[in-house]
Amino acid sequence: MSKTLFEKIWDKHVVDTLPDGTIQLYIDRLYCHEVTSPQAFAGLRARGLKPFRPEQITCMPDHNIPTLNQDKPIKDPVSKNQVDTLEENARYFGLTYYGLQHPKNGIIHVVGPETGLTQPGMTIVCGDSHTSTHGAMGAIAFGIGTSEVEMTLATQCIMQRRPKTMRITIDGVRKPGVTAKDFALYIISKMSTSGATGYFVEYAGEAIRNTTMEERLTICNLSIEMGARGGMIAPDDVTFDYLKDREFAPRGEEWERKVNEWRQLYSDPDAKFDKEIVFHAEDIDPMVTYGTNPGMGMGIRENIPSMESVDEAGRISYKKSLDYMGFKAGESMLGKKVDYVFLGSCTNGRIEDFRAFASLVKGKKKADDVTVWLVPGSWQVERQIRAEGIDKVLAEAGFALRQPGCSACLAMNEDKVPAGKYAVSTSNRNFEGRQGPGARTILAGPLVAAAAAVTGKITDPRELIKD
Amino acid sequence: MKTKFNIITSTCVPLPLENVDTDQIIPARFLKATTKEGFGENLFRDWRYDKEGNKIESFVLNDPTYGGKILVAGKNFGSGSSREHAAWAIADYGFRVVVSSFFADIHKNNELNNFVLPVVVTEEFLAELFDSIYKDPKTEVEVNLPEQTITNKATGKSEHFEINAYKKDCLINGLDDIDYLLANKSKIEAFEAAR
Numbered sequence: 072m073s074k075t076l077f078e079k080i081w082d083k084h085v086v087d088t089l090p091d092g093t094i095q096l097y098i099d100r101l102y103c104h105e106v107t108s109p110q111a112f113a114g115l116r117a118r119g120l121k122p123f124r125p126e127q128i129t130c131m132p133d134h135n136i137p138t139l140n141q142d143k144p145i146k147d148p149v150s151k152n153q154v155d156t157l158e159e160n161a162r163y164f165g166l167t168y169y170g171l172q173h174p175k176n177g178i179i180h181v182v183g184p185e186t187g188l189t190q191p192g193m194t195i196v197c198g199d200s201h202t203s204t205h206g207a208m209g210a211i212a213f214g215i216g217t218s219e220v221e222m223t224l225a226t227q228c229i230m231q232r233r234p235k236t237m238r239i240t241i242d243g244v245r246k247p248g249v250t251a252k253d254f255a256l257y258i259i260s261k262m263s264t265s266g267a268t269g270y271f272v273e274y275a276g277e278a279i280r281n282t283t284m285e286e287r288l289t290i291c292n293l294s295i296e297m298g299a300r301g302g303m304i305a306p307d308d309v310t311f312d313y314l315k316d317r318e319f320a321p322r323g324e325e326w327e328r329k330v331n332e333w334r335q336l337y338s339d340p341d342a343k344f345d346k347e348i349v350f351h352a353e354d355i356d357p358m359v360t361y362g363t364n365p366g367m368g369m370g371i372r373e374n375i376p377s378m379e380s381v382d383e384a385g386r387i388s389y390k391k392s393l394d395y396m397g398f399k400a401g402e403s404m405l406g407k408k409v410d411y412v413f414l415g416s417c418t419n420g421r422i423e424d425f426r427a428f429a430s431l432v433k434g435k436k437k438a439d440d441v442t443v444w445l446v447p448g449s450w451q452v453e454r455q456i457r458a459e460g461i462d463k464v465l466a467e468a469g470f471a472l473r474q475p476g477c478s479a480c481l482a483m484n485e486d487k488v489p490a491g492k493y494a495v496s497t498s499n500r501n502f503e504g505r506q507g508p509g510a511r512t513i514l515a516g517p518l519v520a521a522a523a524a525v526t527g528k529i530t531d532p533r534e535l536i537k538d
Numbered sequence: 539m540k541t542k543f544n545i546i547t548s549t550c551v552p553l554p555l556e557n558v559d560t561d562q563i564i565p566a567r568f569l570k571a572t573t574k575e576g577f578g579e580n581l582f583r584d585w586r587y588d589k590e591g592n593k594i595e596s597f598v599l600n601d602p603t604y605g606g607k608i609l610v611a612g613k614n615f616g617s618g619s620s621r622e623h624a625a626w627a628i629a630d631y632g633f634r635v636v637v638s639s640f641f642a643d644i645h646k647n648n649e650l651n652n653f654v655l656p657v658v659v660t661e662e663f664l665a666e667l668f669d670s671i672y673k674d675p676k677t678e679v680e681v682n683l684p685e686q687t688i689t690n691k692a693t694g695k696s697e698h699f700e701i702n703a704y705k706k707d708c709l710i711n712g713l714d715d716i717d718y719l720l721a722n723k724s725k726i727e728a729f730e731a732a733r
Contacts (some may be wrong), residue, residue: 109571198622200644218714389554
């Protein structure tokens with residue numbers, strides 16, 4: 072019987088199916104960070120339980136941690152307590168823990184793939200919606216709530232309804248100056264923030280096949296922003312070349328055996344999806360968002376949609392959104408002043424993002440009145456930046472690196488954008504107040520961020536690449 | 539937290555905005571707690587209070603005209619982050635039901651896991667319900683979980699809503715998924731052994 076990639080993996084993890092269709096799903100890996108786990112661990116203790124399969128669980132703090140002076144105690148006592156609580160829970164229950172300054176610490180969605188903990192064919196959950204990132208390696212990976220973290224700790228299972236399947240194909244060849252982030256923002260702008268709710272998405276097509284592993288991680292990371300339960304890409308040689316020899320990847324004969332198994336993970340030619348959508352890479356330009364959800368995005372040379380183009384029930388929300396941003400319907404974003412630039416997050420905090428940013432700012436200077444935060448996604452990324460000399464290119468252009476963490480993506484640490492200020496951010500959400508109360512976020516890829524960092528304005532990066 | 543759910547009849551709090559994301563329901567800076575209590579204080583924090591902590595009078599939670607155990611919201615409620623803190627905030631504030639024409643997946647699950655019932659209604663029912671509430675803030679709605687019906691008592695209009703039998707049973711009997719899973723641990727071990 073023909074199956075989709077999703078069905079092949081899902082079906083192998085069904086422990087039991089209830090009469091109403093609810094599924095008891097087995098989970099291969101649970102990742103825990105400090106924000107969504109303390110109540111789950113407390114629940115475990117209250118019930119007198121221990122983690123059922125501790126070797127399948129990895130913990131690390133990432134959301135709250137400072138990006139400067141990580142060798143010193145965390146200043147905010149509430150943040151410190153939350154990080155300490157994770158460390159104490161991991162120690163008490165005997166779980167792997169990569170704490171502050173541990174060489175493997177970083178944003179959990181960056182660390183999972185780069186250490187080889189994330190592998191094709193797995194089911195992976197974390198109390199974090201951007202868990203969808205790991206689907207890029209051919210896994211079923213999705214975000215869960217804290218109650219479900221507790222279930223996974225206690226039984227390595229969660230109760231789920233099977234999502235519907237959707238395939239998003241991007242055919243053709245992408246234009247120069249367009250990044251994986253632009254693919255994702257383009258897709259979300261066409262789908263809206265709820266267009267894939269209830270679905271698990273597989274990305275396919277020529278333009279997807281021709282992406283690097285890290286680009287795939289960026290694309291799958293943003294699946295949740297159109298409401299999807301998760302996103303995934305069939306594993307291929309790109310995946311296997313990336314994974315081979317990583318610390319937790321299988322080795323020797325086991326590696327060969329696994330790769331043969333993983334090569335069966337693709338959607339059969341006649342497999343049926345509940346929904347199919349096709350886009351063309353030639354239609355995609357560098358993207359920016361103009362509003363307060365990730366679906367409010369457009370090509371950088373386009374104008375903000377008019378009020379009339381929005382359906383009537385949505386106009387109150389649309390007006391509220393543009394008012395918050397201080398933008399007008401119908402106007403262009405080009406040339407608008409930028410106060411902050413943030414390169415980092417589980418979306419765009421990997422080595423290729425730093426290479427892209429550095430390639431554009433090389434030989435130029437940081438604009439005077441822009442504050443720029445460059446935050447590697449992990450210590451491994453940070454070490455690679457230094458090994459490649461990217462830190463020197465950045466320093467010559469007037470930029471400094473910070474230490475790894477989620478940072479200004481959700482501003483749980485000190486990296487907050489002040490009220491009313493504009494930030495071009497490579498992160499994943501432009502919700503009201505996401506980067507600090509009153510902060511105005513413009514989501515974009517690393518090249519648009521770099522162009523803003525050297526010009527102080529919204530600038531089409533292709534103008535600068537030409538030089 | 540485990541409260542048995544049966545029939546709830548209450549007035550409603552209207553929030554006709556669409557795409558209300560979980561960052562609005564509970565901003566990230568309030569996620570630093572290590573317990574589940576007290577999040578209701580900061581429900582819709584940045585819409586409810588200004589920078590100085592003063593109430594923003596125009597926001598519906600600060601308007602004494604409206605109150606009750608049922609929150610009625612525009613479509614795509616709860617999009618964004620998976621933070622269960624959003625469901626804890628809604629429950630802690632005193633809401634038992636959220637009515638909308640569309641919910642984001644993870645948030646919907648989180649509500650169910652905290653004995654808050656998400657009720658999906660048609661766009662027409664939702665628009666009419668907002669109308670009824672604005673015309674008469676004392677408008678009551680009856681949510682009947684055993685029958686899976688929601689009734690706008692001002693118009694008498696009633697709709698059937700969907701909920702899977704397993705979750706319905708959990709809510710009615712005050713059981714959570716962990717109770718179920720722990721009772722089925724032998725199946726998990728058998729599954730692992732057979733892999």
